[in-house]
Amino acid sequence: MTRTAKIGIVGAFSVAFSTIVSIAQQDRGTSSSNSVYVELAKAPKKAAARSNPLATDPDAQAAGAKLFAQHCAECHGETAEGGKKGPSLRASEVQQATPGALFWLLTNGVVRRGMPVWSKLPDAQRWQLVSYIKSLGTGS
Amino acid sequence: MKRTHCRLVHLCLLSFAVILLAPLAPAQESPYFVTYDHYLEEPSNLEVEYFSTFGTQRGAGNFIADWTELEYGATAWWTTELYLDGQSTFNDSTIFTGFRWENRVRLLKSEHIINPVLYFEYEQISEADKIMKEVEGHDVASDHATPNALARQGLNHELEFKLLLSSTHNGWNFAFNPLAVKNLTGGDPWEFGYAIGASRPLALKASAQHCNLCRENFIAGVEMYGGLGDRYSFGLPDTSHYLAPVIAWNLPSNWTVRLSPGFGLNDNSHRFLLRWGLSREFSGFGERMARLLGGH
Numbered sequence: 001m002t003r004t005a006k007i008g009i010v011g012a013f014s015v016a017f018s019t020i021v022s023i024a025q026q027d028r029g030t031s032s033s034n035s036v037y038v039e040l041a042k043a044p045k046k047a048a049a050r051s052n053p054l055a056t057d058p059d060a061q062a063a064g065a066k067l068f069a070q071h072c073a074e075c076h077g078e079t080a081e082g083g084k085k086g087p088s089l090r091a092s093e094v095q096q097a098t099p100g101a102l103f104w105l106l107t108n109g110v111v112r113r114g115m116p117v118w119s120k121l122p123d124a125q126r127w128q129l130v131s132y133i134k135s136l137g138t139g140s
Numbered sequence: 141m142k143r144t145h146c147r148l149v150h151l152c153l154l155s156f157a158v159i160l161l162a163p164l165a166p167a168q169e170s171p172y173f174v175t176y177d178h179y180l181e182e183p184s185n186l187e188v189e190y191f192s193t194f195g196t197q198r199g200a201g202n203f204i205a206d207w208t209e210l211e212y213g214a215t216a217w218w219t220t221e222l223y224l225d226g227q228s229t230f231n232d233s234t235i236f237t238g239f240r241w242e243n244r245v246r247l248l249k250s251e252h253i254i255n256p257v258l259y260f261e262y263e264q265i266s267e268a269d270k271i272m273k274e275v276e277g278h279d280v281a282s283d284h285a286t287p288n289a290l291a292r293q294g295l296n297h298e299l300e301f302k303l304l305l306s307s308t309h310n311g312w313n314f315a316f317n318p319l320a321v322k323n324l325t326g327g328d329p330w331e332f333g334y335a336i337g338a339s340r341p342l343a344l345k346a347s348a349q350h351c352n353l354c355r356e357n358f359i360a361g362v363e364m365y366g367g368l369g370d371r372y373s374f375g376l377p378d379t380s381h382y383l384a385p386v387i388a389w390n391l392p393s394n395w396t397v398r399l400s401p402g403f404g405l406n407d408n409s410h411r412f413l414l415r416w417g418l419s420r421e422f423s424g425f426g427e428r429m430a431r432l433l434g435g436h
Contacts, residue, residue, distance in 0.1 A: 071168070107251055109216065116182050120313075122356075
């Protein structure tokens with residue numbers, strides 16, 4: 001490989017790396033916005049009206065707490081009061097949302113604002129997360 | 141040039157330090173080795189992965205092909221990934237075979253019955269590469285019988301495009317990936333291939349206790365992949381195909397272990413492939429790097 005080609009490849013990777021970091025930072029600039037709450041109101045009526053099939057499951061909250069620590073605490077904070085990347089889940093907008101709306105948001109994410117889709121977790125695990133989030137209440 | 145090298149070394153050392161300091165993130169990884177579903181890396185997270193493929197070879201030594209992946213979630217809709225490939229052929233030699241730069245972009249902002257993701261990759265790999273991350277065109281097992289010293293002289297610059305179609309329903313994931321590859325080095329025509337997979341966690345509900353062997357930590361499935369000829373001879377003749385059961389074990393300690401025995405489905409295929417992989421996810425890598433590089 002010629003010297004020019006090597007310089008070209010190193011240069012291309014440097015530019016690519018800078019671009020990736022830059023775009024990621026811009027994208028994340030909007031992700032911390034509380035406008036993510038607005039997305040909850042966009043849940044279709046049918047989805048929002050769904051009830052939690054695990055609402056009476058005695059283990060659902062504990063299992064949800066485990067899943068929260070594994071997958072959500074990184075962005076929303078260990079106590080769900082919000083972090084640098086994700087808003088508080090103890091906010092009234094979240095606590096007053098229906099279980100169906102929370103399930104819908106977990107399933108679909110808010111991709112353009114940095115929240116990934118979580119449909120890779122099976123339905124039952126997302127309902128367990130909903131059970132845990134609803135159990136938090138608005139206090140700390 | 142010397143200054144560029146110094147900067148590159150500094151960047152590598154800095155990245156390594158950030159990886160060491162970054163908190164670990166529990167992963168929920170798919171079990172596939174070749175097929176892709178539509179789930180991307182979480183934003184700002186870095187996943188470091190090591191994979192190995194043992195393959196039986198007719199007419200030459202069996203081989204072990206290894207690759208390392210650095211997978212970074214640039215945004216919730218864009219994942220970028222660097223691969224470093226190598227292989228070791230029994231009774232021959234061990235060589236580095238090239239690198240790949242892969243990007244996956246989610247096309248729709250919410251979940252649908254079928255979720256499309258656009259995949260594009262640049263590869264600079266020698267003809268001695270045997271990782272078989274995809275099978276395309278008229279790739280056949282005898283291609284890998286060439287001695288390393290000869291095969292490594294052929295260097296390919298390739299562009300690869302895939303449309304990742306994936307659907308998750310009742311815990312099952314179904315994925316289909318048609319692919320097209322263009323070798324920029326020679327006058328080779330566009331080549332085509334496919335991968336298809338299905339998988340499901342062994343349990344859909346999570347248990348309340350932390351445990352290594354809980355059934356929900358295991359995802360099992362099967363994948364099938366192969367070539368579909370090229371622009372001038374599209375179809376199944378002179379192509380190779382594989383069927384492979386797959387399993388992933390997502391440990392609470394943030395490691396993921398994958399295993400897959402693969403079986404060639406025709407005489408053009410390797411008889412047997414044994415793949416395994418180990419990966420670990422680090423959260424907040426991008427933010428830490430940006431802070432160290434002077435961002436906010």
